[in-house]
Structure formats: C-alpha cells, structure tokens
Amino acid sequence: MKRTLIACALLARFAAAADRADMIARMREAALSYDARLQDFLCTQLTTRSADQSGSGKRWKLLETREMELGYISHHEHYRLLRVNGKMAHAEKGVKKGYFRPGLEFGTSLRQIFNARAAAQFEWDHEESSSGERSCVFRYRVPLETTTYMMVADADHVKLAHHGFVTSDCDTGAVTRIQIETEPASVRRMGRDVEIGVQLDVLYGPVRIGEKEFLLPTQAVEIARFYKTLTKVELEFRDYRKYDSNSTIVFDDEPVAPGK
Numbered sequence: 122m123k124r125t126l127i128a129c130a131l132l133a134r135f136a137a138a139a140d141r142a143d144m145i146a147r148m149r150e151a152a153l154s155y156d157a158r159l160q161d162f163l164c165t166q167l168t169t170r171s172a173d174q175s176g177s178g179k180r181w182k183l184l185e186t187r188e189m190e191l192g193y194i195s196h197h198e199h200y201r202l203l204r205v206n207g208k209m210a211h212a213e214k215g216v217k218k219g220y221f222r223p224g225l226e227f228g229t230s231l232r233q234i235f236n237a238r239a240a241a242q243f244e245w246d247h248e249e250s251s252s253g254e255r256s257c258v259f260r261y262r263v264p265l266e267t268t269t270y271m272m273v274a275d276a277d278h279v280k281l282a283h284h285g286f287v288t289s290d291c292d293t294g295a296v297t298r299i300q301i302e303t304e305p306a307s308v309r310r311m312g313r314d315v316e317i318g319v320q321l322d323v324l325y326g327p328v329r330i331g332e333k334e335f336l337l338p339t340q341a342v343e344i345a346r347f348y349k350t351l352t353k354v355e356l357e358f359r360d361y362r363k364y365d366s367n368s369t370i371v372f373d374d375e376p377v378a379p380g381k
Contacts, residue, residue: 141245144257147294148287152235155296156196161364162330164337166191166200167357172220176349184217184352194364198229221319221345221352230299230323233263233270234287240267246286255291260284270303274317274347277308281318295336297325315348328361337361 166189171181188204205215234241241263249256263270265282272279281303288298301321307314326339341356 141257141259144289144291144294145243145259148259148289148296149235151289151294152231152296155231159193159196159335159337160330160333161192161194163190163192163362163364164358165189165203165360167359168223169355170217170220171353171355172217173351173353174349176346176351178344178351181353184220185215187212187216191358192364220350221343221347221354223341223343223354223356230301230321231296233268233283234261234299234301236269238267239263239269243287248291249288256288256297257291258286258288261287265304270301272303272306272317272319272345274308279306279308279317281306295325297336299323310348316346317348318346320344330361331363 166187168187168189170184170187172184173180173182185206187202190201190203192199192201202212202216203209205212208215233239241261244260246258246260249258262284263282265280268280268282270281270283272281283301283303285300285302286298287296287300289296299321301319303318303320305316306318307316309315321341321343323341324339325336327334328337328339329335338356338358340358341354343354343356345352345354
C-alpha cells in the first residue's frame with residue numbers, strides 16, 4: 122500500500138512537471154508570435170516621471186507629465202509628443218533632461234525573456250484565480266552570458282542579467298504580466314563604479330481594436346537607477362484605435378532601449 126501511494130505521488134509529480142513544461146512552451150510561443158499577431162494601431166500613452174535624488178525610493182519629486190501618441194506600425198513602436206504638463210506649445214522644452222526615458226513596453230520586453238538566445242531558466246511559483254480566470258506564475262532568470270537586455274547610460278551600452286516573474290493565462294499561455302528586475306551592474310565614471318539598473322512591471326489586458334481583440338499593455342511602472350538617482354516612470358495606455366494607412370503622421374524619436 123505504501124509503495125502504491127509513493128508511485129502515485131511520483132506519477133502526479135511527473136505529470137505536474139510535464140504540464141508546466143508545456144505551459145512554458147505555450148508562453149514562449151505566444152510571446153514570440155506576439156508582434157506578428159498585432160495589427161497596426163494608435164493609442165495614447167500618459168507618462169508621469171518622478172525622481173528621487175536620495176536613492177531611497179521615498180523622496181519622489183515630479184519631473185513632468187507627458188501625453189504622447191504611440192503608433193505601432195509595421196511591428197515597430199513610434200512616438201509623437203502631444204503635451205507636457207498639459208501644454209502643447211514648445212512641449213519638448215518641458216521634458217527634464219538627464220533622467221531615464223522609457224520605451225519598449227510592448228513585444229520587446231517579452232522577447233528579452235522568451236527569445237531562445239536569452240536561455241531563460243523558469244521555475245514554477247504558484248497559481249492565482251480571479252473572476253473565474255486561472256493565472257500561472259513562474260519565476261525566471263536570464264544570466265549575463267546570454268542576456269539580450271541592455272541599458273544605455275550616456276555612451277555606454279551595458280548588458281544586464283535579469284530575473285523576475287511571468288504571469289500567464291493557464292489555458293492559453295498568453296502573458297498577462299511581466300516583472301523584470303536587473304541584476305547588479307555598473308559603469309565607470311570619474312574613476313569610480315556607478316551602480317545602474319532597471320525594474321519593470323507591465324500589465325496586459327484585453328483591448329478591442331476594430332472588430333478584433335488583442336492582449337495589450339494597459340499600464341506599466343519602470344524604475345531606473347543611476348548612482349544615487351532613481352527615476353520612476355508610470356505609464357498608462359488608453360484610447361487604442363486602428364491606424365489608418367492613408368493618414369500622414371510624423372512621429373518623434375524615442376529611445377530604442379532602456380537608457381538614461
């Protein structure tokens with residue numbers, strides 16, 4: 122009887138491991154095909170940036186608020202600055218220089234975790250339930266040797282190892298939340314090592330564009346460190362709509378990788 126119970130327990134454990142391996146494979150497939158499944162669209166991105174010169178994360182001071190038009194066109198993100206601190210005239214002059222600017226909250230962050238080159242290591246963490254929906258949560262880590270995550274600090278392009286959590290729909294494998302934290306790194310400034318790093322938390326939700334529904338970012342929080350300065354960026358995405366290819370829209374440049 123005891124041997125039978127042990128055998129049943131082992132079979133259950135193997136079955137659970139197989140189910141989780143299958144879930145990771147479905148998450149990877151959904152993440153890597155994410156860009157290809159999206160159609161061209163526009164949305165409004167609301168950005169609030171704050172800084173903490175103490176590095177403690179307890180003394181935030183507002184830098185500015187920005188309203189931008191984000192265009193996802195031909196699988197690339199484009200931005201157009203509309204207002205800074207509620208003002209349209211000479212908007213760019215209201216953006217404080219020398220602080221972290223965000224970007225790539227759509228498919229790029231997913232690829233940094235699920236791209237085969239990243240060689241991410243996954244471990245089961247727990248399952249959550251809300252409103253009848255089941256979510257599977259995995260811990261992950263991408264080592265420095267294989268990472269594709271990079272932070273730009275002035276002229277330095279620094280590769281960063283990172284770890285965190287990936288939450289997905291247990292049935293479809295669609296990722297509904299990613300939480301990224303980079304591991305210790307530094308750049309050399311005036312003969313000393315200056316600590317740098319990033320934390321990113323992105324929530325995805327169902328959004329209807331035209332007649333189709335897509336899983337798209339609804340909000341995100343990103344915190345970057347450069348020496349003792351922390352920059353917090355709070356993002357909200359709203360008013361998703363179809364992009365009209367006949368329209369003429371000129372976009373401004375934004376960073377193509379996390380940077381200062």
